[in-house]
Amino acid sequence: MERTVLRGWPWLLLLLLLWVSGFPAVGEEEDEICLLEGRNLTAVCTYNIMLYATSLKAWQRVGSQGPAETLVRTTTKYTDRNWARAGRYLLEDDPTNGGLVVTVTGLQRQDLGLYQCVIDLSPQKPKELFPRIRLVQCRDHSSTPASDKNPSRGLAQISTLPPLTFNTQSKLPTSPRTETPLLPMTTASLSSPGLEVNPTHKTDVIRHGSVCKSRSLRHNIKSRSLTFRDLTSVIQDSSAGWRWVSAPRALSCFVSPLCVVCLFASLYIGL
């Protein structure tokens, strides 16, 4: 009995530490989309228009070694819209909204891999836009297209939206009541061939379930580390009022982990 507990103790301690401190963030700069052969991929990259509104943009495949391969690249620098097509790749740059829409038609198995949007700053090194997009093999039921569940959703409709107008003085939001369709978190989707300009068709949207799952798991775990992070932020805050109001709360944040540690200690001694 004694020996079993002692042998298990380091593992339990490790588990506890992981639980409290949170796992290190991995791959947050990369989104996964699962590939279905024959479908289209539509992805959006966002960028800072204060810096890159009139820069050339490109869509690249990132190899495991060597420089990234440019698949399609814009060649114009208009302030409202620029687009380029190269084979199966279509790139639409919308500098008024700070976004770049990439469409890859007729996905093939050999398209699996890592991709990125870049700002072409030649002769300087191009600037990568994050998150990158990784096309992976669809694995299970959770990553099948969501067209049956949410036929009205999909980025494919984006290209049918009317141009947005701006009030250069301000702040005005630009979406009317019939706002843009909800996009998947990765700002990417897969659509059936030829459907990208027809909003009445069903659009297959990959919800990349595995990614969402892993991210939400990470979130849950991270919320444990809140206890420590909160205290730090409270201490760093120079606002006197907030500090005094929050200090007891932040201290209370420590109570639970302390209880757990005490419990462990007493159990260890007791057993």
Place this chain on the structure above:
Amino acid sequence: MSRFYVLLAWAFAHLRLAAAQEDQACCGPIVPRREWKATASECNQTLNLPVRYVVVSHTAGSSCNTPALCLQQAQNVQHYHARTLGFCDVGYNFLIGEDGLVYEGRGWNTKGAHTGKFWNHMSIGITFMGNYMERSPPPRALRAAKSLLACGVAQGALSPRYTVKGHRDAQQTLSPGDQLYEIIRTWPQYHE
């Protein structure tokens, strides 16, 4: 031995519960919609949480420095968005007043209408009520915004590595004003 595991499970369950409660406890006050007499929202599109971006804007309208005035101003903005522009609700997720209070707009879970088609679905839009081209928001308003964002991280609505953007970084606009823009560019979460 089994007693040990039962107690272990209880301890972990307790920790989980406590952390959930602290998510709420560690946040500063937010003026709820009913308190500023917001009209009901007709929005039905949710955000996928946690989001990666926060877009900071200004309303370019009147500022307010008391709760009574800010309540009125929040109502004005909502009226303009919902009635005049035909949005499903006030466009922003949160509004910050110069009274140092945060006014709940669409909140953490609902997609806003503040920064156009590419950004709305992946960002929280917070706006400072006022025009900050020539002057800066008072420190209490800036503190309110920072507390709000820390709260967003604590609640899991914002990614712990969230990025702050100025409205003008994402759309052709002067928002959030020259002065406020310079301020948010000094925030550690701001990235070009």
